[in-house]
Every structure is written in structure tokens, then in C-alpha cells.
Amino acid sequence: MSLVVKEIKELIRDPKILIGVILMPIIIFPVMGSAINISTTSVQRAMITASFAIYNEDEGATTDALLGYLYTNNTVITIEANGIQDALTKYQETNASTLLWIKEGYSENVSQGLRGELKVYANLKSLSIAEAGSTDAIGSLLNYYGYFLSIANINSLLEQAGALGEANVVRSPLSVDYQSIIKGNVIDVAPSQIVSVIMSQSVMLPIMVMVMLMFAIQMAATSIAIEKEQKTLETLMTLPVSRLTILSGKLAGSIVVAVAGAIAYMIGFGYYMTSAFSFAPELTTMSTQDLSIGLEPLGTLLLGVNIFVTLVSGLALAISLATFTDNVRSAQSLTGFLTIPIMLPAIILMFSDLSMLPKTIQMVLLVIPYTHSIIASKAAFLGNYALVLRSIGYISVFTLVVLYIAARIFSTERIITARFTTFDIKKLLGRRSTRKR
Amino acid sequence: MQGAIEVSDLTKTFGDIVAIDGASFTVKNREIYGLIGPNGAGKTTTLRILSTLLKPSSGTARIFGNDVVKDPEEVREIISYLPEEAGAYQNLSGYEYLGFMAGFYAENKKSANEMLKEAEVISGLGERLDDRVKGYSKGMKRRLLLARALMMKPKLLILDEPTSSLDVVHAFHVRQMIKEYADKKGVTVLLSSHNMLEVEYLCHSVALINEGKVIAEGSPDELTKKFSAENLEQVFMEVAKLG
Numbered sequence: 001m002s003l004v005v006k007e008i009k010e011l012i013r014d015p016k017i018l019i020g021v022i023l024m025p026i027i028i029f030p031v032m033g034s035a036i037n038i039s040t041t042s043v044q045r046a047m048i049t050a051s052f053a054i055y056n057e058d059e060g061a062t063t064d065a066l067l068g069y070l071y072t073n074n075t076v077i078t079i080e081a082n083g084i085q086d087a088l089t090k091y092q093e094t095n096a097s098t099l100l101w102i103k104e105g106y107s108e109n110v111s112q113g114l115r116g117e118l119k120v121y122a123n124l125k126s127l128s129i130a131e132a133g134s135t136d137a138i139g140s141l142l143n144y145y146g147y148f149l150s151i152a153n154i155n156s157l158l159e160q161a162g163a164l165g166e167a168n169v170v171r172s173p174l175s176v177d178y179q180s181i182i183k184g185n186v187i188d189v190a191p192s193q194i195v196s197v198i199m200s201q202s203v204m205l206p207i208m209v210m211v212m213l214m215f216a217i218q219m220a221a222t223s224i225a226i227e228k229e230q231k232t233l234e235t236l237m238t239l240p241v242s243r244l245t246i247l248s249g250k251l252a253g254s255i256v257v258a259v260a261g262a263i264a265y266m267i268g269f270g271y272y273m274t275s276a277f278s279f280a281p282e283l284t285t286m287s288t289q290d291l292s293i294g295l296e297p298l299g300t301l302l303l304g305v306n307i308f309v310t311l312v313s314g315l316a317l318a319i320s321l322a323t324f325t326d327n328v329r330s331a332q333s334l335t336g337f338l339t340i341p342i343m344l345p346a347i348i349l350m351f352s353d354l355s356m357l358p359k360t361i362q363m364v365l366l367v368i369p370y371t372h373s374i375i376a377s378k379a380a381f382l383g384n385y386a387l388v389l390r391s392i393g394y395i396s397v398f399t400l401v402v403l404y405i406a407a408r409i410f411s412t413e414r415i416i417t418a419r420f421t422t423f424d425i426k427k428l429l430g431r432r433s434t435r436k437r
Numbered sequence: 438m439q440g441a442i443e444v445s446d447l448t449k450t451f452g453d454i455v456a457i458d459g460a461s462f463t464v465k466n467r468e469i470y471g472l473i474g475p476n477g478a479g480k481t482t483t484l485r486i487l488s489t490l491l492k493p494s495s496g497t498a499r500i501f502g503n504d505v506v507k508d509p510e511e512v513r514e515i516i517s518y519l520p521e522e523a524g525a526y527q528n529l530s531g532y533e534y535l536g537f538m539a540g541f542y543a544e545n546k547k548s549a550n551e552m553l554k555e556a557e558v559i560s561g562l563g564e565r566l567d568d569r570v571k572g573y574s575k576g577m578k579r580r581l582l583l584a585r586a587l588m589m590k591p592k593l594l595i596l597d598e599p600t601s602s603l604d605v606v607h608a609f610h611v612r613q614m615i616k617e618y619a620d621k622k623g624v625t626v627l628l629s630s631h632n633m634l635e636v637e638y639l640c641h642s643v644a645l646i647n648e649g650k651v652i653a654e655g656s657p658d659e660l661t662k663k664f665s666a667e668n669l670e671q672v673f674m675e676v677a678k679l680g
Binding site: 230417 | 451485488489490491492510513514516517518519520522523524525526527528529533537538540541542569582585
């Protein structure tokens with residue numbers, strides 16, 4: 001126990017680890033979220049406050065009705081000009097983001113049942129998303145106006161024909177209600193919406209697993225390398241305590257800090273999601289629970305077990321690798337290679353399902369234990385517990401093998417000398433001369 | 438009578454490199470015994486084998502009757518090893534470090550507290566023990582580590598270059614403590630050094646090691662007389678030439 005406490009103290013008091021693992025996720029995600037929020041709100045504000053200019057060449061009641069609609073509640077600049085070229089020059093001198101040109105004959109066309117011709121010019125100055133949003137403002141106003149104009153037209157036509165019916169129905173004669181069936185239950189939600197929720201879930205999970213593993217690996221590698229770098233390992237190995245206890249102490253300490261890091265990450269990421277997407281409440285209000293694909297107690301338990309064995313396997317692997325180095329920097333660059341087998345399945349499975357991939361890639365991915373961590377996380381959400389258990393089984397076997405190797409390394413003198421690599425190289429080179437010292 | 442340490446025909450090779458070449462020596466109970474020799478003579482490797490960190494390629498080494506290969510756990514119970522470049526956990530305070538170490542030896546809280554009190558005296562660091570090790574000077578760190586090694590009163594204390602790179606004041610303090618513990622508390626001490634004058638002052642017996650072999654053994658007095666030398670330094674130079 002004292003080994004675990006010491007390990008945690010050492011790790012948490014290391015400013016690099018405290019900042020990198022615990023403070024960064026808590027700070028960086030909310031900051032990112034706020035930044036996205038600020039920019040998206042400014043887009044919305046730009047849309048709401050967008051001003052536009054109107055150059056009108058037409059006269060008539062229909063045109064007046066359109067102008068009346070546009071002038072109400074909007075900032076409109078009226079352009080007086082001789083011809084469109086002149087109007088464009090004058091428009092560019094204003095701050096208006098768009099210019100609406102009502103062509104001559106608009107009224108006449110509309111009243112005769114023809115299409116009224118309008119033209120919109122957008123002056124793109126900064127090419128930003130906010131600018132695109134503000135140019136959209138006039139478009140939505142016109143669409144809205146066009147809808148009511150069509151309803152009015154249909155109503156008057158229906159009246160003239162003496163026919164029964166509603167203008168809305170004439171305009172859109174079909175009513176389609178989309179429903180989804182999940183695990184045998186019919187749910188009153190469109191499949192496209194469910195897919196988007198599952199998508200966000202399946203993107204989230206691999207990222208979560210990946211980030212947590214990277215934390216754990218960095219931490220365990222650092223904790224061994226620090227012992228070597230600060231020359232404390234030798235002393236530790238001569239204490240009246242078994243090597244396995246030392247190894248377990250290291251693992252447990254790293255797990256505690258890694259879990260703390262994962263929680264910090266989740267808090268930070270949760271805040272990021274709510275602050276970044278607060279403008280789109282429909283994305284966040286629909287949870288997987290509502291769709292009955294949420295986690296049941298057994299699923300939560302299995303997900304926990306899955307994450308735990310994944311962590312232990314990563315830690316054991318990191319410790320085994322770090323024993324071959326003698327300082328923190330080389331330990332971190334050596335364990336950096338582990339990023340590849342961790343990132344690869346996470347990125348691939350973020351965008352696709354294993355079954356969709358070519359056979360050879362499937363085989364490669366299935367050999368990597370971290371693929372199974374992600375598969376198990378997804379399966380836990382969908383209630384496919386057999387698959388979760390199979391994945392946990394695979395990772396556990398892998399973990400046991402790695403732990404066995406780590407324990408072996410810890411119980412030999414290699415942990416002190418880590419010399420056999422150079423020795424092997426020398427052997428390969430065939431240098432047989434006996435040097436004494 | 439059984440010796441505290443009995444090393445017989447000890448050999449250790451790393452690949453093609455022979456670090457110890459059939460070394461044999463015996464250390465009596467309650468004695469301060471010095472291994473002296475130049476850098477790379479095999480002193481550290483010998484101490485590491487006796488501390489159960491390395492396994493010998495051949496030969497045997499026993500500590501109070503316990504074989505270092507067959508009974509490493511028993512050996513670790515009775516020894517305390519201080520490596521030459523040992524460090525302490527930077528992010529722990531001196532007290533926390535000593536408390537952590539005492540936890541491995543103390544049977545209960547009371548005996549752990551006694552060890553800590555002992556360590557306070559040995560280190561002589563006073564209130565600085567509340568500070569993180571990170572801020573300690575080299576000398577302070579060495580005193581803390583010596584306190585760690587001595588506080589549990591081991592049967593055998595193994596010290597690798599106990600005063601190397603320390604200034605006069607710290608080196609003096611460390612030597613005083615080693616002598617006091619050996620004389621008054623009955624701790625057997627095995628130390629290595631290339632500082633012959635230090636060894637002459639501290640040790641009851643010494644073994645001169647060169648190229649992994651013990652080339653002479655005896656008390657400093659006996660050796661200087663035998664080789665008609667003024668001090669151990671001259672003895673070593675004489676013997677090394679012969680070897």
C-alpha cells in the first residue's frame with residue numbers, strides 16, 4: 001500500500017504529469033468549447049443582425065408587399081441608382097452584406113402566375129463562416145416569403161376553381177412518418193437521427209479509450225524511467241519486498257492517476273460538448289438512454305472491466321518497454337511507438353465498422369488488443385454482451401502475457417543492467433574478444 | 438565462527454566482459470571492511486551481487502549464512518544497500534521518503550517512529566526534512582540516504598563509495614556516522630572506495646581489487662608493513678605492479 005501511495009504522490013507532484021494529465025483536459029476542453037461557442041454565436045448574431053441593400057426597378061402592389069415584408073424588423077439600405085451597374089457600385093460602398101435586385105416586371109410576372117425574378121449579390125469581404133451565415137439571412141427571408149406567397153396563390157386558385165382542399169396539402173400532398181426499431185422496440189424517432197446519435201457515440205468512445213490509454217502508458221513509462229533516472233530503482237530492488245509487489249505498486253499507482261486523468265478528461269470533454277454545441281440543443285437533448293440503446297447495469301460493469309483490463313495491459317506494456325531505457329525522454333520516445341497500435345484501430349473504427357473493412361485489414365486490426373477495447377465499448381452500448389466478453393477475454397489473455405513478461409523482467413537483473421540488447425548486438429557482430437574490467 | 442560475509446571464487450561476466458574474476462574474501466561480524474581498487478576494478482559489481490541485484494556467473498556469496506542466489510529474500514531482510522549514485526524521490530519530502538522506507542522494515546507504527554527519530558539524528562538535517570528532496574544539495578541528499586540505510590539498524594550495511602563527490606564537511610559527517618554505527622550498534626559494514634586514505638581511517642580490514650581479482654587482503658596496518666609502504670595508496674601501486 002505504501003508503494004501505491006508513494007507512486008501516486010510522486011506522479012501527482014510532478015508538475016509535468018499534473019498539468020499534462022489532469023489540469024490540461026479540465027482547462028483545454030472548456031476553452032476550446034468556449035472558443036467554438038463564441039464563434040458560432042457570432043455567426044448567429046451575424047445572421048440576425050445582417051443588413052442588406054435593396055435595389056428596386058419595379059413598381060406594383062406585389063412589389064410593395066415584398067418590400068413591406070423585408071423592411072419590417074430588418075436593417076435595409078435602399079439603393080437609388082441608374083441601372084444595376086451603378087447600383088452595384090453604390091452597394092459596395094455600404095456595409096450591407098447582400099444586395100437584392102428586384103427586376104423590372106417582378107409584379108407583372110407574379111400577378112400573371114409566372115415566376116417573379118429576383119437576384120441576390122453577396123459581397124464576400126473576409127470569406128469567413130460568419131459572412132456566409134449573414135448572406136444566408138436574405139435567402140431564408142425570401143424562402144419564407146415565397147412559401148406564404150405560394151399558399152396565398154394556391155388558396156385563390158382553389159377558390160376560383162371552387163375545389164375543396166387545403167393549400168398546405170396541395171403544396172405537399174404526402175405525409176411520411178419515420179420510425180425506428182431497435183432491439184425489437186418501435187421508437188418514434190427517425191432513423192437518421194438515431195444514426196447521428198450513435199455516430200457521435202462511436203466517435204466519442206474510441207477517442208476516450210485512446211486518450212486514457214495514452215495517459216496510462218506515458219505515466220507508467222515515466223514512473224519507471226524516473227526511478228532509473230533519479231537512481232532510486234536500485235535501492236527499491238534491495239528492499240525486503242517481492243519484485244511482484246513493486247511491480248503491482250507501480251501499476252496500481254499509475255492506474256489511480258490514469259483514472260483521475262480520464263475523469264478530468266471526461267469532465268473537460270463533457271463541458272466542451274455542452275458549451276460548444278449549446279446553440280444546437282437537439283443534438284444534446286437526445287441521449288442514448290432515450291433511444292433505449294443506453295447502458296444497462298451489466299453493460300456498465302462490463303464496460304468498466306473492459307476499460308480496466310485495457311489500462312492494465314497498456315501499463316504493463318509500457319513498464320516492460322521502459323525497463324530497457326535509462327531516462328524519461330528515451331522511455332517516452334520508446335513508448336511513443338505504442339501510439340501506432342492504439343491510434344490505428346481508434347481512427348479506423350471511428351469512421352467505419354470492422355465488418356465493412358477488407359479481410360486482411362480486419363485480421364491485422366483483430367490482432368491488436370486495443371481494437372477489442374473499442375469493439376467491446378461499442379458492443380456494451382448495443383447490449384451485445386457475448387461480444388464484450390469475448391473482447392475482454394482477448395485483452396485479458398494479452399494482459400496476462402505482458403504482465404508475465406513484465407514480472408519476469410522485474411525479477412531478473414535486466415531491470416538493473418538492461419544490458420542484454422547491446423550484448424545481443426555484439427554477439428550478432430561476432431565480437432568474441434574477451435575484455436576484462 | 439561464521440563470517441558475516443563469505444565470498445568464494447565469485448565470477449561475473451557481462452557477455453564477453455569479465456567484471457569479477459574468481460574473487461574470494463571473508464568479512465567478520467561487526468567489522469568495517471573495505472573493497473579498494475581503481476574505477477572498473479569490479480567493486481560495484483561485487484556489492485550489487487551481495488545486495489541481490491545481480492546474480493553471479495559462478496562461485497558463491499553468503500551473508501550471515503544466507504546464499505544471495507538461493508535466499509535473496511532473507512538477504513534483503515538483513516542488509517541495507519546504498520549505491521554510489523543513489524537518489525531519493527524528488528517529489529517527496531525528506532520525512533515522507535524516510536517514512537516510506539521505514540514502512541518496509543518496521544513491524545508497527547511505534548517502531549517506524551523510532552526509526553524516523555533515529556534517521557533525524559543520523560541525517561542531521563533538522564527542519565529541512567520537511568522540504569522536498571528536489572531542493573536538497575548533493576551532500577544533504579547523501580546524508581538523507583545514509584540515514585535511510587542506517588535507521589533500521591541492518592545487520593549488514595553495504596556502501597558504494599559513501600563519500601565520493603562530497604565536500605569535507607558532509608564527508609566527515611558521513612564517516613563519523615558509519616564509524617559510530619559499527620562501533621556502538623554492532624552493524625557490520627562493507628564499503629567500496631577508491632579513496633585509500635578514507636579506507637585507512639575507517640576500515641578494520643581491506644581487500645585490494647584489481648581487474649576483478651582480490652590481489653591482497655588484511656588490515657591496513659598489516660598491509661603497509663608487509664609491503665613496507667607509508668600508506669595503502671603505495672601498497673596498492675606496489676601490488677598492482679606485481680599483479
